[in-house]
Amino acid sequence: MNAKQLAGEKAVEHVKDGMLLGLGTGSTVYWSILKLGDLVKKGLNIKGVPTSTNTEKLAINLGIPLVSLSSINQLDLTIDGADEANRNFELIKGGGGALLREKMVASISRRFITVIDDTKMVTDLGEFPLPVEIIQFGWELTLKQVSELGSKPKLRMDNNAPFITDNGNYILDCYFGKIQDANGLKNTLNMIPGVVENGLFVNMADTIIIGNKNGSVSTLYK
Numbered sequence: 001m002n003a004k005q006l007a008g009e010k011a012v013e014h015v016k017d018g019m020l021l022g023l024g025t026g027s028t029v030y031w032s033i034l035k036l037g038d039l040v041k042k043g044l045n046i047k048g049v050p051t052s053t054n055t056e057k058l059a060i061n062l063g064i065p066l067v068s069l070s071s072i073n074q075l076d077l078t079i080d081g082a083d084e085a086n087r088n089f090e091l092i093k094g095g096g097g098a099l100l101r102e103k104m105v106a107s108i109s110r111r112f113i114t115v116i117d118d119t120k121m122v123t124d125l126g127e128f129p130l131p132v133e134i135i136q137f138g139w140e141l142t143l144k145q146v147s148e149l150g151s152k153p154k155l156r157m158d159n160n161a162p163f164i165t166d167n168g169n170y171i172l173d174c175y176f177g178k179i180q181d182a183n184g185l186k187n188t189l190n191m192i193p194g195v196v197e198n199g200l201f202v203n204m205a206d207t208i209i210i211g212n213k214n215g216s217v218s219t220l221y222k
């Protein structure tokens with residue numbers, strides 16, 4: 001079993017019958033969703049809110065009942081991946097471009113479990129370029145304003161065209177170097193008018209489940 005699968009499947013042990021779940025996006029939480037699909041077939045009663053069209057399709061194929069974000073006020077638990085995590089439980093997310101819906105879902109979750117492999121646990125965030133979702137209108141201006149904060153933003157491409165998120169927006173991948181004040185940077189970025197949201201998740205994750213190369217799994221609680 002690979003490290004991502006170990007972490008992804010372990011997280012499902014925290015799921016209880018009757019829960020309303022946030023379903024994250026990516027190749028690690030994929031394993032959680034697969035496992036949930038198995039359990040649903042065996043009678044587990046859960047409902048999920050997907051964080052991307054990819055996750056929505058996967059959940060529908062597996063027979064996991066879904067509800068819309070607008071129809072609920074609170075989720076019991078969200079399980080989602082991350083691109084980097086530190087010991088303060090701060091995360092960089094959005095490598096797959098799903099950060100906006102992921103953050104909306106996380107914001108109404110009573111518990112948030114992050115599932116990662118051991119290469120993603122870091123001392124300082126920032127080696128992974130921070131994804132920032134921006135609107136298409138005037139994107140060059142927004143890129144300039146983000147670069148003035150001390151980063152080197154690059155417009156994310158998909159083959160030869162700009163990558164488009166599920167929300168019809170662009171993504172800037174931004175190298176800030178070591179991020180010392182994740183909360184400050186998160187708030188400053190979101191004050192730029194063309195920025196919709198960024199991939200810094202602060203005060204959201206309460207549990208980090210790490211799949212290790214040697215086949216073990218570590219769980220960190222805040």
Ligand SMILES: O=C[C@H](O)[C@H](O)[C@H](O)COP(=O)(O)O
Pocket residue numbers: 024025026027028029080081082083093094095096097098099102
């Ligand atoms: O936009 C994508 C999400 O934030 C993912 O959860 C994150 O990129 C981690 O994905 P993966 O588990 O595939 O490395």
